[in-house]
Amino acid sequence: MPPRKKRAARVPSKRSRKTSPRVPTFLFRWRQRLLWSFLFSLGIFTLYVVYLDHQVRSQFEGKRWAIPARVYARPLELYQGKVLSISQLERYLDLMGYRIEYRPKEAGSYSRDGGHFVIYSRGFQFWDGVEPKRLIEVILDKQGVVSLTDQASHTAIDLLRLEPMHIGGIYPSHKEDRILIKLSQAPMNLLKTLILVEDRRFYEHHGIDPRAVGRALWANLRAGRTIQGGSTLTQQLVKNFFLSNERTLWRKLNEAIMSVLLEIHYQKNEILEAYLNEIYLGQDGGRAIHGFGLASQFYFDKNVEKLNLSEIATLVALIRGPNYYHPQKAPKRLLARRNLILEELADKKIIQPWQARLASQKGLGIQSNNHRGANYYPAFIELVRRQLRTEYDEKDLQSEGLRIFTTLDPWIQDQAEKALQNTATQLDSIAKKSAALQGAVLVSSTTDGEIYAMVGDRKPHAAGFNRALDAVRPVGSLIKPAIYLTALLRRHEYSPATMLDDETIRLMGQDKKTWIPDNYDHISHGKVPLFEALTHSYNLATVHLGLQVGFESIQKTLQRLGVEREIPSYPSMLLGAVGMSPLDVMQMYHTYATGGFHSPLRSIQSVMTADGKPLQRFPLQVKQVVNGTYIHQLNMMLRRVVTNGTAHQLAGWMQKNTIVAGKTGTTNDLRDSWFAGFSGSHLAVVWMGDDQNRPTGLTGSQGAMRVWANLFKNIDTQDLSLADQPGLEYADIDYTNGLLVDKACQRAVRMPFFPGQAPTKVSECH
Amino acid sequence: MNVFVKNIGILGLGAMLLTACSLGPRVPGGESDSIIPAEQQIRPDAATSPAIRRLVENARQASQQGQMSQAESLLERAIRIEPKSPLLWHYLARLHLFQGHYQRAEGLATKSSTLIQKSPNDRLRADNWRIIAHARQFLGDTAGAQKAEARASALSSGNH
Helix, strand or coil: CHHHHHHHHHHHHHHHCCCCCHHHHHHHHHHHHHHHHHHHHHHHHHHHHHHHHHHHHHHHHHCCCCCCEEEECCCCEEECCCCCCHHHHHHHHHHCCCEECCCCCCCCEEEEECCEEEEECCCEEECCEEECCCEEEEEECCCCEEEEEECCCCEECCEEECCCCEEEEECCCCCCCCCCCCHHHCCHHHHHHHHHHHCCCCCCCCCCCHHHHHHHHHHHHHHCCCCCCCCCHHHHHHHHHCCCCCCCHHHHHHHHHHHHHHHHHCCHHHHHHHHHHHCEEEEECCEEEEHHHHHHHHHHCCCHHHCCHHHHHHHHHHHCCCCCCCCCCCHHHHHHHHHHHHHHHHHCCCCCHHHHHHHHHCCCCCCCCCCECCCCCHHHHHHHHHHHHHHCCHHHHHCCCCEEEECCCHHHHHHHHHHHHHHHHHHHCCCCCCCCEEEEEEEEECCCCEEEEEECCCCCCECCCCHHHHCCEECHHHHHHHHHHHHHHCCCCCCCCCEEEECCCCEECCCCCEECCCCCCCCCCEEEEHHHHHHCCCHHHHHHHHHHHCHHHHHHHHHHCCCCCCCCCCHHHHHCCCEECHHHHHHHHHHHHCCCEECCCECEEEEECCCCCEEEECCCCCEECCCHHHHHHHHHHHHHHHHCCCCCCHHHHHCCCCCCEEEEEECHHHCEEEEEEECCCEEEEEEEEECCCCCCCCCCCCCHHHHHHHHHHCCCCCCCCCCCCCCCEEEEEECCCCCECCCCCCCEEEEEECCCCCCCCECCCC | CHHHHHHHHHHCCHHHHHHHCCCCCCCCCCCCCCCCCHHHCCCHHHCCCHHHHHHHHHHHHHHHCCCHHHHHHHHHHHHHHCCCCHHHHHHHHHHHHHCCCHHHHHHHHHHHHHHCCCCCCHHHHHHHHHHHHHHHHHCCCHHHHHHHHHHHHHHHHHHC
């Protein structure tokens, strides 16, 4: 193309007038390259900014203030014949915030005269129908509900449900415990202090504030230490989103860009609200304390609205470094910083000097060892949260204001909390001084897998380490019934009267060292019947039996019973050198308590959306995993543990003769104290021990069983049914030699046998 | 529901459910038992306490209107009140069988049978075996279904 050629030729000639002909060509190319690389970089940078924009917005949106899911306890069902005491009904009404009145005139009130209640119920939309609000008369006698009458129509009511107790609010899609607050909930002084100390020009800047850096430098120089930082609240918020403390230039640059982006998209007040809820204010074991809502609860055991001036200054002081200003590790440092802030507030005339003086004179007022969480039943709520996450679609959980109906029974929960708290206090004097006694309690139904109560700490309202779920400890003798069941399942080889060797044995342990198990009383009992070995929890007989049936069979039995953890194949497993959580133990014992049926343990009945639409329900599920006849044989032995064996003190402690069965568990050097037991309607598992695994000096019956007894003393529970089973024969056995014996003999124990299983030889009774 | 009825026809199991419908104490003047649909399978008159009667009646109505999960929930409430009633477990087993939840139906029917203790109720036991036979058949376990059916027949013939 000639014209192009011409132009091309002309360009250098034009330039040649000024400089040499070679350099311009080079410069031109260089400039062009520069331009291109500039455009290219700009493109990359734009893309990068778009990426950051997306990142920071999704973080912000995901953490904005939202309506929490409402969590409810199991509602109280009232019907004629229901076992219910006056104090129980009063407690329920109290928990649900019913006011006592002379004559109830509005929903949410009641009157009482002896066992005669008039209740004005509030009404509720349940999963399976609406319960209207109404005025009802409930008459109770010693046994329970005698009659239920609708006061308006004077007709008898077949059954009714009081509205369920609201037990907490959770954010199912968030991992942590939060108490989100609205900006309007925050005290004005908190906002003013925050802005004064952390970001004075918050309402003026656009995300970054170069002047603040200079000012902070000056203020810090003047004070001789760091009292101000140069980051804006927006920058701090962004930094918190990504939870990284690295202080590189790159990081700072990213933060700055994201801060500006955030300011473009959102209002100042939205950013401030997010800041209030997001800022990191401390650590409680594995739990991070984010936001002023949870921090006020955690440090001062009160709602954010109730914070006073010195508490506000303390929390704001913590922002700079919750660890550096740690209330327990560095209280003086924190106090000094708090007072500095108070001074500053007075200086800037936000508060009066006398207010600052007064507030400065106060101590920190930190509730030591408080661990208070967002919810009243933190351990149970934690289980709800976990089960929601495993059973539900993440998408469903994000819809706002879900209603979660749980299986918690407030009365049983109360009793479980009290039993652990009070018993632990009593045991502190008996237990070893070197140990810090802790515990966990779980209670479930034996009809299905519904969990009635869960306590994860002897201080029941403490959030944090949930021992009921997460304390994985050796189970000791709690494993034994599974070994005995494995034997019973081979009915042609073993029966309850089979004689076992309770003799010393040497074995090769897991670490290739010789393992010589011993009985708790250090005595070998020679030959003992199978049922008697379990009754007294003889270790040597159990080891012999376990080796005979084999690890593999026992592992299979445990699997059938619902144990999901891996069970090791070394001999000490036979004595419970197997780590399980109280919840795992409960799943295993649930199968015994239900007569051989497996039901997944669960804390949720159903979930509804905010507008009352059913979302999902967990149906009642049972699956037979072990034939009930074998379980009956086992339960007869577990009953004997309670009447004559290691748990013989139980009935006395319970102060009643309800038929229950159970097993004690103790681990080496008295480190763990366990008890798992069940009646006809309730199963409970109790663990006691020390978090650092120091010996507590308590056996299963001295520790955990006491808690169990104190719990069952106070709940209405039904006898365990041990009625004769069709297809089995019952024989009286001499517990010293496993032979038939006259039923009048003191040594006679009635045991169930499959036809042909029972011994035929007769023992003389002297 | 239609698919279910059709399937039963195809598999030739209809007769089993016909007999399965005859359960519980009969009430004079009560409806005929020889009907398949689930809405007629829940019989409130079989239970004694007014609370249970009300729940079972409501469950029956709910299942009639096709609100199966509501019916389930009501029966579960009844079971929580009277957990040892084999009949309630049996009803719930049927409701699940009807909805095609075969494993659940089998588990519940088995549970129902284990609760029959003092007064031998072979008829209910046989009905439970029939539910199990159905459930196994639908799950493809023909041998298991035949076994269960044999148990049901043995109990029925022993009873009549």
